[in-house]
Amino acid sequence: MAAYMVAASLQRLLSAAKHASFHSKYCVVAGRAQYSTVYDPDEKTFDKILIANRGEIACRVIKTCKKMGIKTVAVHSDVDSSAVHVKMADEAVCVGPAPTNKSYLNMDAIMDAVTSTRAQAVHPGYGFLSENKEFARRLAAEGVAFIGPDTHAIHCMGDKIESKLIAKAANVNVIPGFDGVVKTIDDAVKIAQEIGYPVMIKASAGGGGKGMRISWNDEETREGFRFSSQEAASSFGDDRLLIEKYIDNPRHIEIQVLADKHGNALWLNERECSIQRRNQKVVEEAPSTFLDPTTRRAMGEQAVQLAKAVQYSSAGTVEFLVDSQKNFYFLEMNTRLQVEHPITECITGLDLVQQMIRVAKGYPLLHKQEDIPINGWAFESRVYAEDPYKSFGLPSIGRLSQYQEPLNISNVRVDSGIQEGSDISIYYDPMISKLVTYGATRAEALAKMEEALDNYVIRGVTHNIPLLREIITHPRFISGDISTNFLPEVYPDGFKGHQLGAEGRRELLASAGALYVATQLRSQKFLGSSRVSAVTLEQEQWELCVELGNDHHMLSVTRSGNAYTVDVDGGSVQVNGEWNLASPLLPLTVNGTTRILQCLSRSASGEIVLQYLGTSFKVRVLSKRAAELNSYMPEKVPEDSSSILRSPMPGTVVSVSVKPGDTVAGGQEICVIEAMKMQNSMTAARTAKVKSVHCTPGETVGEGDLLVELE
Numbered sequence: 001m002a003a004y005m006v007a008a009s010l011q012r013l014l015s016a017a018k019h020a021s022f023h024s025k026y027c028v029v030a031g032r033a034q035y036s037t038v039y040d041p042d043e044k045t046f047d048k049i050l051i052a053n054r055g056e057i058a059c060r061v062i063k064t065c066k067k068m069g070i071k072t073v074a075v076h077s078d079v080d081s082s083a084v085h086v087k088m089a090d091e092a093v094c095v096g097p098a099p100t101n102k103s104y105l106n107m108d109a110i111m112d113a114v115t116s117t118r119a120q121a122v123h124p125g126y127g128f129l130s131e132n133k134e135f136a137r138r139l140a141a142e143g144v145a146f147i148g149p150d151t152h153a154i155h156c157m158g159d160k161i162e163s164k165l166i167a168k169a170a171n172v173n174v175i176p177g178f179d180g181v182v183k184t185i186d187d188a189v190k191i192a193q194e195i196g197y198p199v200m201i202k203a204s205a206g207g208g209g210k211g212m213r214i215s216w217n218d219e220e221t222r223e224g225f226r227f228s229s230q231e232a233a234s235s236f237g238d239d240r241l242l243i244e245k246y247i248d249n250p251r252h253i254e255i256q257v258l259a260d261k262h263g264n265a266l267w268l269n270e271r272e273c274s275i276q277r278r279n280q281k282v283v284e285e286a287p288s289t290f291l292d293p294t295t296r297r298a299m300g301e302q303a304v305q306l307a308k309a310v311q312y313s314s315a316g317t318v319e320f321l322v323d324s325q326k327n328f329y330f331l332e333m334n335t336r337l338q339v340e341h342p343i344t345e346c347i348t349g350l351d352l353v354q355q356m357i358r359v360a361k362g363y364p365l366l367h368k369q370e371d372i373p374i375n376g377w378a379f380e381s382r383v384y385a386e387d388p389y390k391s392f393g394l395p396s397i398g399r400l401s402q403y404q405e406p407l408n409i410s411n412v413r414v415d416s417g418i419q420e421g422s423d424i425s426i427y428y429d430p431m432i433s434k435l436v437t438y439g440a441t442r443a444e445a446l447a448k449m450e451e452a453l454d455n456y457v458i459r460g461v462t463h464n465i466p467l468l469r470e471i472i473t474h475p476r477f478i479s480g481d482i483s484t485n486f487l488p489e490v491y492p493d494g495f496k497g498h499q500l501g502a503e504g505r506r507e508l509l510a511s512a513g514a515l516y517v518a519t520q521l522r523s524q525k526f527l528g529s530s531r532v533s534a535v536t537l538e539q540e541q542w543e544l545c546v547e548l549g550n551d552h553h554m555l556s557v558t559r560s561g562n563a564y565t566v567d568v569d570g571g572s573v574q575v576n577g578e579w580n581l582a583s584p585l586l587p588l589t590v591n592g593t594t595r596i597l598q599c600l601s602r603s604a605s606g607e608i609v610l611q612y613l614g615t616s617f618k619v620r621v622l623s624k625r626a627a628e629l630n631s632y633m634p635e636k637v638p639e640d641s642s643s644i645l646r647s648p649m650p651g652t653v654v655s656v657s658v659k660p661g662d663t664v665a666g667g668q669e670i671c672v673i674e675a676m677k678m679q680n681s682m683t684a685a686r687t688a689k690v691k692s693v694h695c696t697p698g699e700t701v702g703e704g705d706l707l708v709e710l711e
Contacts, residue, residue, distance in 0.1 A: 045361040046070055046120040046145065051085070052110050052135075053125030055417035056433060057337070058085035061123045064353040073117045075110055077103035079425060084417050091117055098427045104128045107135055114144055121145035121360060123353070127429070130336040131158050147360040149335050153310040157333040160204045161242050167330045170309040172302045175321065175329040177244025188225040189218050191243050198248060201225060203232035204240040210678060211235060212279045214246055227679050230654070234674065247329065249483045250321040252276065253288050255303035256344045258355055261313045262364045267300030268348050269374055271340055273319075274482045275471055277392035278678065282464075282487075283471055284380045286343040289442070289480030295326050306333060314359050315341070315352045321484075339382070339434065342415060346378035346438045377445040378438045381453065381468045385430040387649070387703075388467035388495050392487055394649035395430040395675045396703070399423050402459035402584060406452040411438045411445075424461050426650050426675070426700065432463065446472055453614060454596040457584045466497050469614030498615035502569070507590050508612050509546050509619070510566035510573035511597055513555040515586070515610075516621040517542055517564065518579040519602065545627035547620040552627070642685045645708040647701045651675030655697055658708065662690045670708050671695060682707065 049065055050073040051058045058074060062085065065072045074089035079098045086092045093113040096103035103109070105128055114122060122139055124130035124147070133154040136146040148154070157163045161181060167174050178191045181204065192199045192215060201224040203211030211232035213224030225241065233239040252273045259265035272288035273281045291299070303318035317338045319331040341352050350367075359365075386393035403420040406412055416433035424430055437452055439445030453469045471477055474490060487495075500508065544555040546568075556567040564575045577588040586597040598611035606621045622630060654672040658664055664684040671682050688710035695707045 041069065043358075043363070045357050045363075048073060048090075048117065048119045049121045049123055049147070049357070050075065050110075050114050050117060050119035051089070051123050051125065052104070052129055053123075053127070054080055054083065054085055054104060054428065056415045056431065057125035057127075057339075057417070059088055059417045060415050061125060061353055062088045064351055064357070068354060068357065070357075073113065073119050075104070075113050077427075079423070079427070084419055084422070093117065098425070100128070100427065107132075107138065110135075111138055111142070114139070114142070119144065121147055121357075123147040123356070124336065126334075126336050126339060131334070133158065145360045147314070147356050149310075149312050149314045149316065153312045153316075154335050156310045157312075157316075157335050158205060160202065160332055161240075163333060164242075164244075164330070166309055167306055170302075170305045172306050172330045173320075173328055175244045175247065175331070178242060180242075182225070182241045182243055185222050185225045188241070188243060189221050192218070192221045195243065195245050198246040199243050200246040201228050201241055201243050203228060203236060203238070204242050205232065205236040205238040211241070223681075227681070231679050234679075247321045247323055249485050250274075250323050251288070251290055251482070252281075252319065252331075252484050253291065253299070253322050253328070254317050254319040254338070255299050256338070256341070256352075257303050257307045257312070257316050257318060258350075258352070258359075258365065259304075259307050259312045259314065259316070260359045260365045261362055263308070264365045265304045265307045265312065266365065266367060266369055266372060267303050268344055268350065268372055270296060270299065271338075271343060272482075273340065274484050275477070275486050276484050277487050281340065282382055282393075283468065283477075284340040284343055285442075285445075286347050286378050287374050290322065290326070292326075295322075295328070299328055302330075306330070315356050340380050342413060342434060342436045343378035343380045346413075346436065347374050347376055348372055349375065376438055376440050377442040378436060379445050379449050379472070381435045381449060381472070382464075383432045383435050383456070383458075383468070384464045385424040385432055385461040386464045387462045388464045389497065390648050391680075392467065392491075392495055393464050394680075395426070395651070396462035397424050397426050397430075397650045398461040400432075400458065400460045402457055404457035404584060405433065406435075406455035409448065409452055409455060411448050412436070412452045413438070426652075432458065432461075435468075446478065451596075455585060457598065459584070459600070466615045467495055470495070470498060498613045500617075504613065505548070506569050506571050506573050507595070508610065508617055509548065509553050509555060509568045510564070510575050511588060511590060511595070511612070512546055512608055512610060512619045512621055513542075513544050513557050513566050513568070514564040514575040514577075514588075515579075515597075515599065515608065516544065516606070517557055517559060519581060522579075522581060543624040545622050545624060547622075548617065554624075643688070643710045644706060645670055645682055645684070645710075647673055647682075647703060647705045647707055649673065649675045649680070650702045651680075651700070653695045653697055653699045653701060653707075654679060656693060656695060658690050658693065660690050660692055664688060664690060664710070673701065684710065686710070 048071040051061050062072045072089040074086045074092040075095045076086050077096055077098050095109035096106045129135040131154055133151040136151045136154055139146045156166055164174050182188045198214055198216045201213045201215055211228045213228050215221040215224045228241055229239040253270050254273055255270050256268040258268055270288050271284050271286045273284045275283040306318055315337055317334045320328040321331050322328045385396045387396055400420055400422050405414045413436040414433050435452055437445050437448035439448055449472050453465055540559045542557045546553045546555055553568055558565045566573045574591055575588055586599055588595050588597055600609040600611055602608050609616055609618050651673040654674045656671045657669050666684055666686045668684050669681050670684055673680050691709040691711045693708050
């Protein structure tokens with residue numbers, strides 16, 4: 001087992017402290033990059049903890065509890081009765097039907113579950129009730145420990161307006177803006193004009209990118225106020241908004257803090273979270289390529305100042321925006337465990353969930369600031385059931401018909417709460433997993449991430465691996481030249497998948513041709529010698545035509561055992577492999593380079609869908625004669641998309657702004673669809689009269705469902 005030991009000072013501290021509850025080290029455990037902790041069984045915490053959450057974060061908390069010898073209780077909605085976190089826990093309680101407000105946000109039901117199971121503490125994970133001060137208050141009133149900060153800190157930091165005032169008083173750098181609540185659309189426009197465009201309109205309560213809009217003019221301010229207030233009310237039950245100056249082209253860098261109930265507080269270095277879409281993080285890394293030791297220390301010290309100002313205890317995160325001159329400004333404090341906490345665990349060796357449990361029990365921290373290392377580099381890619389070709393990721397729903405995590409690779413950690421056969425539903429966040437890779441250097445960790453993404457098998461839902469792979473292999477990302485505007489700058493016309501160059505196109509075509517021949521040979525062997533001549537089975541050369549998009553490419557394929565030489569587009573490509581066609585992964589050596597292809601589908605008509613360099617490509621492979629005959633087939637006429645409006649994602653219709661007979665202009669809003677608590681305005685493609693409306697407010701629609709027809 002490879003091990004990366006923490007700094008010598010930390011080793012000395014831990015060996016000297018006889019009462020220490022753990023010893024941390026960096027290592028690879030069962031092929032996963034993570035912390036490794038040996039627990040002291042004599043340090044008593046809780047006998048039983050209820051996890052008031054679901055999915056991957058519930059599983060994550062349960063894993064640490066098991067290591068600490070703590071029994072766990074899972075709560076679940078009726079549709080989650082067979083979920084992975086339910087199976088992992090020692091006990092499980094159903095808290096209501098699928099909608100979150102009737103289950104995971106159903107405070108009464110969860111309190112009843114705490115009482116009935118006699119849980120001594122509750123870990124809220126992130127989202128749902130994790131930053132709800134009323135929930136923390138009710139637990140305290142029942143003598144149940146809330147594994148997080150107290151109600152005072154949650155209240156102070158949960159309100160963006162109050163948190164900004166507290167940050168100012170604590171000498172923390174803040175963004176210029178309006179410190180009060182924006183009450184009306186007219187007030188919003190007036191305040192935005194006074195601050196100066198661009199401005200950020202955002203919900204006073206909550207986070208996660210919901211209830212946030214960037215506005216560059218008065219019209220966008222009016223629209224942003226409307227959507228932000230509606231999203232805030234839907235997500236947090238609080239429609240209050242604030243407005244502040246938008247820092248153009250910043251980096252989003254956050255500081256992990258850890259504090260106890262005895263006045264001790266530490267900063268555990270930073271996480272770079274600048275790769276975002278719709279203000280939601282996509283790829284994170286620790287540490288940041290941008291910070292120097294002086295700036296890192298200044299940000300860390302201000303984060304600790306803020307934590308101490310509200311008497312914070314537990315793990316929390318102070319988020320900053322950092323401009324090109326390394327000026328940093330307080331954005332918000334998340335009084336909970338962050339989604340991206342695993343990368344901090346990788347570079348510090350600390351189990352943050354264990355630290356939260358110890359603090360909640362009243363134990364003091366065992367570390368001093370100088371004991372916190374930065375050892376190596378870590379990345380996290382958020383793998384979502386989303387279509388990255390639609391606004392960088394609109395939700396996809398369905399059942400995971402095939403699912404395989406890349407855990408056969410060293411220094412890879414996957415935090416997930418699903419398994420093969422699990423359903424991704426419209427009711428919850430579409431995250432499939434958090435894919436984490438670790439390396440001694442940034443380049444090593446990035447190479448691991450590329451390899452892991454290529455070996456990740458997901459079938460049954462659309463996923464965002466094509467986007468993730470393109471991000472982490474893009475020259476700008478590799479060089480560290482990133483900001484929160486990375487995606488719109490790199491893909492101004494939207495994400496189109498991997499763009500093939502001449503060499504990449506030849507590789508893909510050659511691989512498709514070789515796969516086609518290997519498939520034909522296997523089929524012929526299954527038919528038996530009575531139906532297939534020996535000449536056919538021993539054939540060593542084929543003339544093929546491969547359709548890719550609107551182009552046709554002639555291939556000459558020569559076989560020698562498992563090796564194929566393919567002449568295509570004026571070049572020769574060598575393709576070698578074991579050709580295990582039953583496996584979802586197809587490891588090939590293409591011109592001396594190892595490639596992991598995935599054959600997503602094959603049809604009798606010669607159509608093959610290949611995942612190559614992360615992106616799915618549809619090709620059609622035909623014999624030379626079949627290609628000649630195919631030219632006589634009629635072409636399918638595409639649907640006139642300018643006359644219809646279809647839902648780009650599964651969701652709920654919030655409002656419909658038109659009726660049959662109305663005349664609409666191009667770009668005019670027709671209806672609003674809400675998916676995963678985010679509201680999306682559907683607009684007309686051209687000026688026309690409304691022929692028919694096929695949806696009503698409150699109705700659930702699927703991806704591709706017809707909403708409105710135009711004449």
